[in-house]
Amino acid sequence: MANARMAMSLRNGLAISKPKSTSNVLAIGTDLIRNVLFILFLLRWTRKSILQLRGRGLFGTLKDLYLSLRRFSYAIFLRAPGVRSRVQHQVSEAIVNLEKKLVPQGPGISRYLTLPKEGWTEQQVKAELETLCEMKHTRWEDGRVSGAVYHGGNELVKQQLDAFERFMVANPIHPDVFPGVRKMEAEVVAMVLDLFKAPPGAAGVTTSGGTESILMACLSARQKAYAERGVTEPEMIIPETAHAAFHKAAYYFNIKLHIVSCPSPSYAVSIRAVSRLINSNTILLVGSAPNFPHGIIDDITALSRLALRRRIPLHVDCCLGSFLMPFLSRAGFPSQPFDFTVKGVTSISCDTHKYGFAPKGNSTVLYRTAALRTFQYFISPDWSGGVYGSTSIAGSRPGALIASCWASLMSVGESGYISACHSIVGAARRLEAAIRENPSLKDDLQVMGKPLVSVVAFTSVTLNIYDIADSMSAKGWHLNALQNPPAMHVAVTMPIVKVVDQLIDDLVAVVEDEKERERVRVVEGKGKKGEARGDSAALYGVAGSLPDKSVVVQLAGGFLDTLYKA
Numbered sequence: 001m002a003n004a005r006m007a008m009s010l011r012n013g014l015a016i017s018k019p020k021s022t023s024n025v026l027a028i029g030t031d032l033i034r035n036v037l038f039i040l041f042l043l044r045w046t047r048k049s050i051l052q053l054r055g056r057g058l059f060g061t062l063k064d065l066y067l068s069l070r071r072f073s074y075a076i077f078l079r080a081p082g083v084r085s086r087v088q089h090q091v092s093e094a095i096v097n098l099e100k101k102l103v104p105q106g107p108g109i110s111r112y113l114t115l116p117k118e119g120w121t122e123q124q125v126k127a128e129l130e131t132l133c134e135m136k137h138t139r140w141e142d143g144r145v146s147g148a149v150y151h152g153g154n155e156l157v158k159q160q161l162d163a164f165e166r167f168m169v170a171n172p173i174h175p176d177v178f179p180g181v182r183k184m185e186a187e188v189v190a191m192v193l194d195l196f197k198a199p200p201g202a203a204g205v206t207t208s209g210g211t212e213s214i215l216m217a218c219l220s221a222r223q224k225a226y227a228e229r230g231v232t233e234p235e236m237i238i239p240e241t242a243h244a245a246f247h248k249a250a251y252y253f254n255i256k257l258h259i260v261s262c263p264s265p266s267y268a269v270s271i272r273a274v275s276r277l278i279n280s281n282t283i284l285l286v287g288s289a290p291n292f293p294h295g296i297i298d299d300i301t302a303l304s305r306l307a308l309r310r311r312i313p314l315h316v317d318c319c320l321g322s323f324l325m326p327f328l329s330r331a332g333f334p335s336q337p338f339d340f341t342v343k344g345v346t347s348i349s350c351d352t353h354k355y356g357f358a359p360k361g362n363s364t365v366l367y368r369t370a371a372l373r374t375f376q377y378f379i380s381p382d383w384s385g386g387v388y389g390s391t392s393i394a395g396s397r398p399g400a401l402i403a404s405c406w407a408s409l410m411s412v413g414e415s416g417y418i419s420a421c422h423s424i425v426g427a428a429r430r431l432e433a434a435i436r437e438n439p440s441l442k443d444d445l446q447v448m449g450k451p452l453v454s455v456v457a458f459t460s461v462t463l464n465i466y467d468i469a470d471s472m473s474a475k476g477w478h479l480n481a482l483q484n485p486p487a488m489h490v491a492v493t494m495p496i497v498k499v500v501d502q503l504i505d506d507l508v509a510v511v512e513d514e515k516e517r518e519r520v521r522v523v524e525g526k527g528k529k530g531e532a533r534g535d536s537a538a539l540y541g542v543a544g545s546l547p548d549k550s551v552v553v554q555l556a557g558g559f560l561d562t563l564y565k566a
Contacts, residue, residue: 055277074548095558138478143499145478147491152357163407170399181399184406196339203373204366210319211245213349213365218249220375221284234283239269241291267449271302289338295455304344313346323355331421358405427500428492434504457489471510
């Protein structure tokens, strides 16, 4: 009995102590998990801090912190009750004024907001199309527009229209139904690959434009880094002058963007700064040939050395350079290495709808290997509608545009593109020489860097460059205003070639007028560089002065909304 009682006592003791033991284990486990998570959190942010300091340096990091605090403080200020209502009123007023300029109003303006009860006759449709065509606009036909319209001549347009009509209903997603389109698309890619001296085994696709080409190159790099290195927090390093499509790719594909300065006097990307920013999460380096803002070619050879040493893909954005860059030397102009002969270059974007003179909606993205191209593919093997695959963002695509592109390349040919390069780049050099040498221009305008292709950008330290842009607009020119730093540029096209001398004469007249206004201000004791007056000055002056860009974003959003005001 005693043994039985002792055994029962022991059992009772064990039964009482068991919950305490379990509770202690759970408490220790919880503390351990909490400590591990805290250590991981510390390690993560310590690593991020080290990479930040390594990439930006101490002063650069402090500057970034100051700018962030400044933006945050200004954003809070804009939310203050009195300030917020006033800002919203001014933004709304600006958007209303924008609508008045862009949306036709007044007597004689017809609006079609519903389908007609009965279909129009052919004559009615043609008459309305003629009315729409003749709406008041900047005369690109007379060479008054910088870039925008890359026209190859009326004879080429006729051939493009014929190709378009023949393949009006074609859709390359159905290669068995439209074999001719499949053949032409493959040949367009092959011709552009050859133009950029691609090695055997290189590949590419056509896209709807330069933005989609850049998006696909970034997507390919991201997917490659994930598949081969397990990168889940991708980062991309781009020059500050790289096209905005890289910012869009970062936004769409959740890629952290490192933006590198392009300091004067070269305005090319700082190779040293790029090198410092490379880390284990870097998926892509980027260079432009040339960039859109200033027409400067980045040092692709130096970027290539970095890419090879760190085993990172290098993309060259040649959308603007397109069919000029490959022909510069043969047209008698200096050039720089930029294509697949530079060993570190893994992908190139090239717009056939710019200086290839194809209709808008045509571009290409090229890869050093076919394997790189597969990283941009989308394939759904188990969709109920069948196995689905596409090479780029779009599924259905207009075969008529591909046919028109093919017709353009075949019609112009090498000799035609060399001749066009000679004319376009020659006109750009004439404009550059006038700004550098003309007595009325050289003291007040400064060419930015050493442009080698079709874009000539210039700024001023004595005059308000945005007033010059607006005064040129008043004379019927549509030129490009730039920011960071304030500047403007001309992207020479074939229509501009014919009127470049008139452009120079008008620029001289505008600068003389602006100098006279400044002289009057000085005489009146108001100081130099008076307050800017025109639309460009208003927009970019505000954009440059605001630490927080939310107001500019609202204005830009209002502009985009206005595009769909019927």
